[in-house]
Structure formats: C-alpha cells, structure tokens
Amino acid sequence: MFLKRTLPLLIVFTIGSLAFVHDFIPHPLSGEFRSEMASWMMIIGGFGMFLGVYSLMHMHITRIRQKMAGWGYSVFVFIGAVGMIATGVYGDIVGVSKDDIDLFDWGYKYIQVPCGATIFSILAFFVASAAFRTFRAKNMAAGLLLGAAVIVMFGRVPICEAVGGWVFNDRQAIVNVANAIMNYPNLAVKRGLLLGIGLAAIAQSVRVLFGVERTYLGGAD
Amino acid sequence: MRTPEINRKRFELARRCVYVVIALAVIIPYFFNPKQEFKPMAEVVSVYEKIDAMKPGDQVLMAFDYDPSSEAELYPMSMALLRHCFKKGVIPVIVTHWFAGLGLFEKACNEAAEDANSMWGKKIVSGRDYALLGFRPGWTDLIVKIERDLKGAYETDYFKQPTRGMKALEGVNSLEDFELMIDLAAGATVEFWIAYGTDKSGTPMAAGTTAVSAPDLYPFYKSGQMIGFMGGLRGAADYEKLLKIPDRGERGMLAQSAAHIIIILLVLGANVHMFAKRLFGNKRD
Amino acid sequence: MPDDLQDNPKSIIRHYVEMGVLALLLVVFLAVSLWRQDPLHQKDAAATMKAIGLILAAGLTLTMYSFLYRDNPLFKIAENLYVGVALGYMAMFVWRQALRPMVYEPIFHAPTWSALQTALLHKTVPIIVGFMLLTRLSRKHGWISRYAYALMIGWAAGLAIPNITNTYILKQLYAAVTPLQQAITSAPNTPAFSYDWFVGTAGPVVGTLVILIGTVSVLFYFFFSVEHKKVGRAVSTVGIWFLMVSFGASFGYTVMGRLSLLIGRVQFLLDEWLKIPST
Incomplete structure (x- = not known):
C-alpha cells in the first residue's frame, strides 16, 4: 500500500510544493531548478507519446487479430501507419537527398494534409444546416444569441463595409457594431469565464497536491 | 397531417439543399475577383506595426501550434508573417508543440524564402535568416524551458544542425531576449504561452488563431497581455492587405462574404417563416 | 448487396x-484527373509523383465529402487510412523530434567524455x-x-497555481477595474x-461599466451557493443575456472558421487539382 499509493501521493505533494515555492523565488538557482525539471518533463513526455502510439497501434492490431466488428477498416490504419514508419525509417537509415522522392514526406503531403484539412471543413455544412433548422428567436435570450451571431457574421466579412457605406453612409458602421459586441459583452463574458476557469484550476491543483484528487493513480489499490 | 416519414424526407431534402447552396456559395466566387475594399482590424494592425518597426537582425519567436486540420486559416497567416520578417530582415525562430504540422512549417519556410528571393532578391538561408527548431514534447514544460534556456530545449534544430553557434540564434537564449513572441495556434496554446511564458518574461506577445478561438482572446488583448492578434482567415487577409502581398486570405474573402450572407439569409428566412406561422397560423397542418 | 435490402425492391433499385x-x-x-494532371507525361519522376499525389489528395478530399450524402465504406476507408498515416507520422516524430535528440544522441553519440557525463547527470533520472x-x-x-504520473501531475499542479493566479485572476481583475479609474x-x-x-x-466609462456588469x-449566474431570488434572479438574468450575446458572437466566429476551412479545400481542388487559375 505504501509503495503503490502513499509514496506516489508524497511525491505529488513534494514536487508540487517545490514547483509552487520556486516560482516565487527570484534567485537564479530557482530558475535553474525550474528549467531542469522542465527538461525532465519533456523527456518523460517523449516516452508518454511513445505510449500513445503503441496503445493506438495495439488497439487496431487486436481488432484485426480478433476480427472484431469493422476490423477491415483497421487494416487501412495498419497499412497507413506501417507504410509511414517504413518510409520514415528508410529515409533515416539510407538518407533522402533533396532530389530524391521522399515517400514519407509524400504520404504526409498527399494523404495526411488533405484528409486532416477536409475532415474539419465538413463541419461548415453541418453548422450551416443546423443554424438553418434550429436558430430561432423564440424568446429574449434566443433573440440576443441570434442577433449577436448575425451581426458578427456580417460584420466580419468585407462586404459589410460596402453595405455600411451604402446604407449608413459610413463604411465602418456595421464593423463598429460587431467590434462593440466583441469588445464589451463578449469580453465581459470571456473574462468572467476566465476567472471561473482560473479559480477552478487552482482548486483542482490544490486538491491534487493534497491527495484529495487521485484519479490519475488509476483504479484498483 | 404530416407523417414522420414525410417529415424525415423534408428534413433530408432541406439538409441537402443547404449543403448544395453552401457549396455553390464557396465555389462560384472563386471565378470572380472584384476589388474588395476592407479596413484591416485594429488588433491585426498592431501586430503588423510591431514587426514593421523592428530592425534587421531582431529575432521573433514564433510558435506554429497547428496541424493540417487548421491549415486553411493558419497557413496563410504563417506565410504572411514569414514574408514580412524576411522582407524586413527580421529573424523568425520557429518552435512548435504540434508535431503533425512540421511538414507544413517546413513548406511555409521554403515558400516564403523563395518569395523573398523572387520579390526582393534576398537569399534566405536556414540557420542564418531563420531557424526552424521543430517540435519537442512537454506542452507547458517546453514553454517553461524556453522561458529560460531555448538552446537547452533545442540542442539541434529540425534539420539536425546544432543550435549553439547558430547565426539566427545569436544573442538569444531565453524568452525575454526576443523582441516579440507570436503563437499561431489551433488550440489552447496561446493561453499557455501567456501564463507560463510572456507574463513572466515580459516579452510582448501576439497571436494568430482559428476563428473559433478568436473571441476567447479579447480579455488578454484588452488587458495588455497581448499586443494584438489575427483571427481566422479574415485575420490573415488583413495582414496580407497591410503587407500588400495578396494570397489565400484575401482571395478567400469573397467566398467568405458570399457564404456568410447565404447563412444569414437562411437563418433570417427561417425566422420570418416562424413568425409568419405564429401570426397567421399554420393552416396547412 | 447488404442483407437488409434483399426483400425491399425499392431499396434494391436505389442500391443499384x-x-x-x-x-x-x-x-x-x-478522366478529369488524367486530363488535368497528366501523370504519365511528366518531365521526371518527381513531377509524376507530384501529379499522382495531387490526384490521390483530390480523391481523398472528395471521398471525405461523400459523407455529406451518407456514411459509406469509402469514407471509412479514407478516414482510417488518415488515422494510420497520422499515427505513422507521429511515431516517426516521437523518435526524430523527441527521443533521438533528447535521449539517444546525447548519450550514444556524445562528442566527448565530459558531454556524456553531463548528459548522464541530467538525463538518467527522467529516462528511468x-x-x-x-x-x-x-x-x-x-x-x-504511478511514480511517473505522480511526478508529472505534481509538477504541473504546483506550477499551475502561481501562473494561473497571475494570468487568469490577478491580471484580469486588474484589467477589469483600472480602465474605469483611468477613464475618469x-x-x-x-x-x-x-x-x-x-x-x-x-x-x-460606459464601456468599462458594461464589462464590469x-x-x-x-x-453570479454560475454561483450556485445561494438561491437566485429577487435581486439575485435579476442579476443572473442579466448574466444570461450577456452569455447569449457572447455565445452568439462565438457562433458567428465558428461559422467563419468552418467556412474558411471549406474555402481552403475548394481552393485546393480548383487551383491545384483542376489547375483553374483564380481570376
């Protein structure tokens, strides 16, 4: 029990207290300590990333091996990953000059980039469709939401300046309204949320330091 | 009475009609390019002016914290910033928390270097005119490390060249040595950079973010924790306009205008329909 | 043909x-790809690979958009291939940009004995x-x-308290009240x-008051420790109105962001794949 639970909690408290205290000490040694600890965390983070890659690979290999539902699609994950690793390792060992065709780079440029860029752009259609179907000024609050959205959407595209000049004889008229929304009510709310988030993060950190919050230890004992 | 089946079909039809209209609103403007007049936003102007006022040889720390999923918004910003730096002789030092964007960052550096050669006859060399340091794990810890010891965090750059003795990094080893720090972020890294980096070192900070995150930056901008920021493709377009080098940002603004107007009309139309139904009743149902 | 369509003639026709x-x-x-990209008649292998790459990228882009019609196997294949390629890329960069420069090279390729000693001194504990x-x-x-997690979590929590207090609380509170005094x-x-x-x-002054209110x-709206009655209810209602305006603004920006991504893909398809010059 001591090794599995008490000692990790003691480490959290000790290292957390050191991090906290050293932040207030303007001595160069404190700065060195912070810098050294940050280096440690970066190295440990590298191992953590390896763990992430391994876990994801393992999950898909297990799905293929056990022929679980949709295992055929996992084959494509496997092909993609192995293909990239093989070309990457080849490039590292043999070396790829600027004139050679780097298949690792090619896979990134023509598979990862277009797929990554497209998958999020699909949301443009969903957002538009959802706005059309559900955005209704049914009450005061919904009306404010709708009004602010419409003004900001319009006030952030160049055409609003032409319309402003034509209707109000001031090209910046609509832009100024959009700016006012962003600079006052939006700012007020975001600041309120920041204060709330900040207080919550501090409370959570204190809970972690004092061992009240210990879900990071995992289950069991 | 409408049956659920008819409702479902109407829903499907409306959904697909909206998709087609949005697609057309984005595609058609590509073929037209009327002169678009727009005034760059104040928050973008301050970033531009800060870089424009720098002397040749000054260094700017740039964190390119994005990946292909936000390439459409942040890549044009990266290009505009790099071109501006190369034009002024300012040295961008590029780091990232997002390994998945490294290929894009290398491409951006190469393209901006080629542009500098073709536009201003400048030969831009890695390690001398810019430094692409690359990725290191650690998130906030990378910032804490850079805040004090950049060359300790990056003993070698992206191209495996040692950073000690690198011309582009002459005179800088901590965050406070930089004239400016800019984070182009698709996620929450702007707040990390402020909290763990620039608020401690006192280095002026600017940002470029996806439009989705831009509203969250106003408190930091108004409190003086940031000197300015660019939000989304419009932010990139503003910077391109100030730099007088139109690219994807400015080119995209007509489509952006058209699509916004279509969505506004769809939403307002649906609301008018709702109010009309309330006023006159729905006799058909 | 999927089994569930066997007995439904309408669905069978639709399927075909x-x-x-x-x-x-x-x-x-x-046909369009071969016409516009012409991978078979390029000047060298690099140009051919680029043309093939652009065709593949365009194909994957359009396959992804097929999801708008309906979820389908082609979309799933593209999606999983993307996950795989991204995973492989990540694996390589964990090595190239993390473990190799921070662990392997300082220890196994140390230029001098003293460099090795320094590396061992600074890196042994984090490697373990x-x-x-x-x-x-x-x-x-x-x-x-758990020891590794304890070290990371403890460090992050300890560091967060002073930094978040400074950035999120003190600086924001200061900014919330000083403009009022400055304005006057x-x-x-x-x-x-x-x-x-x-x-x-x-x-x-009005602007600063609006922000403060x-x-x-x-x-107050998020403060649930007291019941929102009378004045409290009025204050939280004002809070809701502010929240709605802010959410509306955020929604406007979200639409802008998603459309920008779509514009980026359209620019790619028209500009790079179809090679239609923008006017």
Whole structure:
C-alpha cells in the first residue's frame, strides 16, 4: 500500500510544493531548478507519446487479430501507419537527398494534409444546416444569441463595409457594431469565464497536491 | 397531417439543399475577383506595426501550434508573417508543440524564402535568416524551458544542425531576449504561452488563431497581455492587405462574404417563416 | 448487396442506382484527373509523383465529402487510412523530434567524455522515470507507472497555481477595474455632452461599466451557493443575456472558421487539382 499509493501521493505533494515555492523565488538557482525539471518533463513526455502510439497501434492490431466488428477498416490504419514508419525509417537509415522522392514526406503531403484539412471543413455544412433548422428567436435570450451571431457574421466579412457605406453612409458602421459586441459583452463574458476557469484550476491543483484528487493513480489499490 | 416519414424526407431534402447552396456559395466566387475594399482590424494592425518597426537582425519567436486540420486559416497567416520578417530582415525562430504540422512549417519556410528571393532578391538561408527548431514534447514544460534556456530545449534544430553557434540564434537564449513572441495556434496554446511564458518574461506577445478561438482572446488583448492578434482567415487577409502581398486570405474573402450572407439569409428566412406561422397560423397542418 | 435490402425492391433499385452513380463519378474523376494532371507525361519522376499525389489528395478530399450524402465504406476507408498515416507520422516524430535528440544522441553519440557525463547527470533520472511510465502496458507492473504520473501531475499542479493566479485572476481583475479609474482621471477636459465628451469620457466609462456588469453578472449566474431570488434572479438574468450575446458572437466566429476551412479545400481542388487559375 505504501509503495503503490502513499509514496506516489508524497511525491505529488513534494514536487508540487517545490514547483509552487520556486516560482516565487527570484534567485537564479530557482530558475535553474525550474528549467531542469522542465527538461525532465519533456523527456518523460517523449516516452508518454511513445505510449500513445503503441496503445493506438495495439488497439487496431487486436481488432484485426480478433476480427472484431469493422476490423477491415483497421487494416487501412495498419497499412497507413506501417507504410509511414517504413518510409520514415528508410529515409533515416539510407538518407533522402533533396532530389530524391521522399515517400514519407509524400504520404504526409498527399494523404495526411488533405484528409486532416477536409475532415474539419465538413463541419461548415453541418453548422450551416443546423443554424438553418434550429436558430430561432423564440424568446429574449434566443433573440440576443441570434442577433449577436448575425451581426458578427456580417460584420466580419468585407462586404459589410460596402453595405455600411451604402446604407449608413459610413463604411465602418456595421464593423463598429460587431467590434462593440466583441469588445464589451463578449469580453465581459470571456473574462468572467476566465476567472471561473482560473479559480477552478487552482482548486483542482490544490486538491491534487493534497491527495484529495487521485484519479490519475488509476483504479484498483 | 404530416407523417414522420414525410417529415424525415423534408428534413433530408432541406439538409441537402443547404449543403448544395453552401457549396455553390464557396465555389462560384472563386471565378470572380472584384476589388474588395476592407479596413484591416485594429488588433491585426498592431501586430503588423510591431514587426514593421523592428530592425534587421531582431529575432521573433514564433510558435506554429497547428496541424493540417487548421491549415486553411493558419497557413496563410504563417506565410504572411514569414514574408514580412524576411522582407524586413527580421529573424523568425520557429518552435512548435504540434508535431503533425512540421511538414507544413517546413513548406511555409521554403515558400516564403523563395518569395523573398523572387520579390526582393534576398537569399534566405536556414540557420542564418531563420531557424526552424521543430517540435519537442512537454506542452507547458517546453514553454517553461524556453522561458529560460531555448538552446537547452533545442540542442539541434529540425534539420539536425546544432543550435549553439547558430547565426539566427545569436544573442538569444531565453524568452525575454526576443523582441516579440507570436503563437499561431489551433488550440489552447496561446493561453499557455501567456501564463507560463510572456507574463513572466515580459516579452510582448501576439497571436494568430482559428476563428473559433478568436473571441476567447479579447480579455488578454484588452488587458495588455497581448499586443494584438489575427483571427481566422479574415485575420490573415488583413495582414496580407497591410503587407500588400495578396494570397489565400484575401482571395478567400469573397467566398467568405458570399457564404456568410447565404447563412444569414437562411437563418433570417427561417425566422420570418416562424413568425409568419405564429401570426397567421399554420393552416396547412 | 447488404442483407437488409434483399426483400425491399425499392431499396434494391436505389442500391443499384447508387452503385451506378458511384461508378460514373469514379470514371469522371479519373478522366478529369488524367486530363488535368497528366501523370504519365511528366518531365521526371518527381513531377509524376507530384501529379499522382495531387490526384490521390483530390480523391481523398472528395471521398471525405461523400459523407455529406451518407456514411459509406469509402469514407471509412479514407478516414482510417488518415488515422494510420497520422499515427505513422507521429511515431516517426516521437523518435526524430523527441527521443533521438533528447535521449539517444546525447548519450550514444556524445562528442566527448565530459558531454556524456553531463548528459548522464541530467538525463538518467527522467529516462528511468520514462521507462517507469511504459510499465503502464503491463497488468502486473502497471502500478510502477504511478511514480511517473505522480511526478508529472505534481509538477504541473504546483506550477499551475502561481501562473494561473497571475494570468487568469490577478491580471484580469486588474484589467477589469483600472480602465474605469483611468477613464475618469485621464478624461480630456471637454464640455459635457459634447461629441468629444461622449467619445473621450462617457464612452470608455460606459464601456468599462458594461464589462464590469457583464463579468460580475456572469460570475453570479454560475454561483450556485445561494438561491437566485429577487435581486439575485435579476442579476443572473442579466448574466444570461450577456452569455447569449457572447455565445452568439462565438457562433458567428465558428461559422467563419468552418467556412474558411471549406474555402481552403475548394481552393485546393480548383487551383491545384483542376489547375483553374483564380481570376
């Protein structure tokens, strides 16, 4: 029990207290300590990333091996990953000059980039469709939401300046309204949320330091 | 009475009609390019002016914290910033928390270097005119490390060249040595950079973010924790306009205008329909 | 053909129509790609690979958009291939940009004996802790990884308290109240109710008050320790109105962001794949 639970909690408290205290000490040694600890965390983070890659690979290999539902699609994950690793390792060992065709780079440029860029752009259609179907000024609050959205959407595209000049004889008229929304009510709310988030993060950190919050230890004992 | 089946079909039809209209609103403007007049936003102007006022040889720390999923918004910003730096002789030092964007960052550096050669006859060399340091794990810890010891965090750059003795990094080893720090972020890294980096070192900070995150930056901008920021493709377009080098940002603004107007009309139309139904009743149902 | 369609003639017809349309689209895609990219008649291998790459990228882009019609196997294949390629890329960069420069090279390629000693002095503990983290993969020894987590979580929590207090709380509170005092004390000496007075004095004061009222009412709305009655209810209602305006603004920006991504893909398809120059 001591090794599995008490000692990790003691480490959290000790290292957390050191991090906290050293932040207030303007001595160069404190700065060195912070810098050294940050280096440690970066190295440990590298191992953590390896763990992430391994876990994801393992999950898909297990799905293929056990022929679980949709295992055929996992084959494509496997092909993609192995293909990239093989070309990457080849490039590292043999070396790829600027004139050679780097298949690792090619896979990134023509598979990862277009797929990554497209998958999020699909949301443009969903957002538009959802706005059309559900955005209704049914009450005061919904009306404010709708009004602010419409003004900001319009006030952030160049055409609003032409319309402003034509209707109000001031090209910046609509832009100024959009700016006012962003600079006052939006700012007020975001600041309120920041204060709330900040207080919550501090409370959570204190809970972690004092061992009240210990879900990071995992289950069991 | 409408049956659920008819409702479902109407829903499907409306959904697909909206998709087609949005697609057309984005595609058609590509073929037209009327002169678009727009005034760059104040928050973008301050970033531009800060870089424009720098002397040749000054260094700017740039964190390119994005990946292909936000390439459409942040890549044009990266290009505009790099071109501006190369034009002024300012040295961008590029780091990232997002390994998945490294290929894009290398491409951006190469393209901006080629542009500098073709536009201003400048030969831009890695390690001398810019430094692409690359990725290191650690998130906030990378910032804490850079805040004090950049060359300790990056003993070698992206191209495996040692950073000690690198011309582009002459005179800088901590965050406070930089004239400016800019984070182009698709996620929450702007707040990390402020909290763990620039608020401690006192280095002026600017940002470029996806439009989705831009509203969250106003408190930091108004409190003086940031000197300015660019939000989304419009932010990139503003910077391109100030730099007088139109690219994807400015080119995209007509489509952006058209699509916004279509969505506004769809939403307002649906609301008018709702109010009309309330006023006159729905006799058909 | 999927089993659930066997007994439904309408669905069977629809299925074959969809297959036919898909085949037609595929032929059109290949024909257009070969016409615009012409991978078979490029000057060298690099140009050929670029043309093939652009065709593949365009194909994957359009396949992804097929999801808008319906979820389908082609979309799933593209999606999983993307996950795989991204995973492979990540694996390589964990090595190239993390473990190799921070662990392998300083120790196994140390230029001098003293450099090796320095590397061992600074890196031995985190490397051991890093390996402890990997014990997470073992059911029997997984508990050892708790030490690594304890170190990381403790460090992050301890560091967060002062930094978040400074950035999120103190600086924001300071910014919330000082402009009011500045606006009053540094107001230009202008006649009351003149244009300059509105712009120079009244405007900033009102603006700062709006921000202050908004911030306080939003915080109050999320403060559930007291019941929201009478004045409390009025304050939290104001908080809701502020929240709605802010959410509306955020929604406007979200639409802008998603459309920008779509514009980016359209620019790619028209500009790079179809090679239609923008006017």
